[in-house]
Amino acid sequence: MLKALQINATRQRQLVELERHKQAREIAAMHAARRAAHPNPLTRHGRQVFSQSDEDGITLEILRRLEKQNGLFAEFGVGDGTENNSLILLATGWRGLWIGGQELAFAPPDDSRVTFRKDWVTSANLLDLATPVASDISALDVISMDLDGNDVFFCEQLLQAGATPALFICEYNAKFPPPVRFTVDYDPAHEWQNDDYVGASLQSLVDMFAKYNYALICCNAATGVNAFFVQTRHLAKFNDVPGDIQSIYADPFYQLIPQIGHPKSIKTIMTLIR
Numbered sequence: 001m002l003k004a005l006q007i008n009a010t011r012q013r014q015l016v017e018l019e020r021h022k023q024a025r026e027i028a029a030m031h032a033a034r035r036a037a038h039p040n041p042l043t044r045h046g047r048q049v050f051s052q053s054d055e056d057g058i059t060l061e062i063l064r065r066l067e068k069q070n071g072l073f074a075e076f077g078v079g080d081g082t083e084n085n086s087l088i089l090l091a092t093g094w095r096g097l098w099i100g101g102q103e104l105a106f107a108p109p110d111d112s113r114v115t116f117r118k119d120w121v122t123s124a125n126l127l128d129l130a131t132p133v134a135s136d137i138s139a140l141d142v143i144s145m146d147l148d149g150n151d152v153f154f155c156e157q158l159l160q161a162g163a164t165p166a167l168f169i170c171e172y173n174a175k176f177p178p179p180v181r182f183t184v185d186y187d188p189a190h191e192w193q194n195d196d197y198v199g200a201s202l203q204s205l206v207d208m209f210a211k212y213n214y215a216l217i218c219c220n221a222a223t224g225v226n227a228f229f230v231q232t233r234h235l236a237k238f239n240d241v242p243g244d245i246q247s248i249y250a251d252p253f254y255q256l257i258p259q260i261g262h263p264k265s266i267k268t269i270m271t272l273i274r
Helices: 002-037 041-045 055-065 087-091 151-160 202-210 232-238 266-272
Strands: 072-076 095-100 114-118 142-145 167-171 214-219 226-231
Touching (some): 002 041, 041 055, 087 095, 142 151, 202 214, 226 232
Parallel strands (some): 072 095, 142 167
16 A cells, blocks of 8 residues: 555656646747747847846857957846856856845855855945956946846946946846836835836836947847847947847746756856856
């Protein structure tokens, strides 16, 4: 009787795992279809390694075209350090800064290539937080912003202070398609309530970045979460990208692929950041 119960329990676990993999394959296929159907060919490079969705592949392709093989990054909003937009940079030899209010799942050693600052980001402390690895903010080559609220204000503050990254990645509120302009009111105590009062629309981000000679070149088509901006002087390297915002915008599809393959290991990440 006991053996029969054990066999049944094992079978149930196998069925659950099979269903999870089936769901993962279905969502992955939908993501691939969204990339293939999108009018911006740059989205085809989308691939997930450490990012929440397919941002990693887009980041690598943009930096390849910009001939940026390594450099210095700052990422605002890094979760627990196991899933973000700059782990892929660390994996390719970059160094940089992580800033966020959440504890990391591990403690980077003092001699690692990433410095972590745990703090609640406001306009009052933003610039101080951004410069522990670069006394001159203009030394940052990549900036990624995902703080679920005041992002557009922080991006502009960094640009006003002299930041000139080759690539600027910022989360956008994809509920609002172009030409809709929307931003939350600046609030230093803002906390996302898992609703649509978050961040800024893509049009509002494009308007702001244009003031500092940055142009939108991509949104990640799989989920419609992150927008990618480069300096306008580099647009010739992206002449396959459509020139109108409507053809770059990606609508929201916030279905993330469940874990496929081996689970993430802290040891892997610790190895990469040395």
